[in-house]
Amino acid sequence: AQSVTQPDIHITVxxxxxxxxxxxxxxxxxxxxxxxxxxxxxxxxxxxxxFSGDTLVQGIKGFEAEFKRSQSSFNLRKPSxxxxxxxxxxxxVAKINTDKLIFxxxxxxxxxx
Amino acid sequence: xxxxxxxxxNRITKTGKRIMLECSQTKGHDRMYWYRQDPGLGLRLIYYSxxxxxxxxGEISDGYSVSRQAQAKFSLSLESxxxxxxxxxxxxxxxxxxxxxxxxxxxxxxxxxx
Numbered sequence: 007a008q009s010v011t012q013p014d015i016h017i018t019v020x021x022x023x024x025x026x027x028x029x030x031x032x033x034x035x036x037x038x039x040x041x042x043x044x045x046x047x048x049x050x051x052x053x054x055x056x057f058s059g060d061t062l063v064q065g066i067k068g069f070e071a072e073f074k075r076s077q078s079s080f081n082l083r084k085p086s087x088x089x090x091x092x093x094x095x096x097x098x099v100a101k102i103n104t105d106k107l108i109f110x111x112x113x114x115x116x117x118x119x
Numbered sequence: 120x121x122x123x124x125x126x127x128x129n130r131i132t133k134t135g136k137r138i139m140l141e142c143s144q145t146k147g148h149d150r151m152y153w154y155r156q157d158p159g160l161g162l163r164l165i166y167y168s169x170x171x172x173x174x175x176x177g178e179i180s181d182g183y184s185v186s187r188q189a190q191a192k193f194s195l196s197l198e199s200x201x202x203x204x205x206x207x208x209x210x211x212x213x214x215x216x217x218x219x220x221x222x223x224x225x226x227x228x229x230x231x232x233x
Contacts (some may be wrong), residue, residue, distance in 0.1 A: 042224075050162075050224040052221045111160060
């Protein structure tokens with residue numbers, strides 16, 4: 007069965023520091039992969055997605071993610087974090103030819119000034 | 120105006136009561152979804168609908184029902200609410216396609232069942 011693991015429940019970084027949020031998936035073929043962000047009191051917003059092609063994907067708000075098939079990973083990165091990036095981040099996988107997303111349990115990011 | 124709206128935004132109810140959560144969208148999407156979010160569990164799919172005549176169960180449909188009244192409206196009902204249905208509920212929409220389509224989420228309904 008498909009699954010998504012986000013091993014870090016909570017991460018704290020200083021403003022201006024680099025960030026990497028981990029995501030590992032379990033799926034028998036190349037999946038569609040997504041990162042969503044949920045700001046406090048808000049719904050989820052798509053940051054970026056991967057479904058084919060270049061394994062380094064650029065997203066909104068300066069985020070990028072790299073698909074690594076050999077590691078079954080799709081880690082999210084940002085070179086310099088801003089205080090407004092404090093939120094909860096969800097990795098998700100979709101089975102090809104369906105729209106059914108399987109979400110990870112989320113990583114809460116806290117940013118200190 | 121928001122593309123995906125949910126009403127109410129907050130609701131407190133008692134065990135055994137029937138309640139309905141409503142979702143409307145102006146994005147013109149055919150596909151709509153209901154998820155619940157619980158702390159530490161992420162989002163889990165309750166029901167989804169690929170068009171007005173198509174309703175499908177997700178991974179946690181027990182205790183819930185849905186109605187797709189129109190392309191733009193998708194309602195979630197709890198026939199007899201119980202405390203473990205206390206959660207944050209999200210509606211989402213997407214275009215039809217191969218699965219790489221973005222899902223657009225509403226702001227959520229926070230439900231407390233006493």
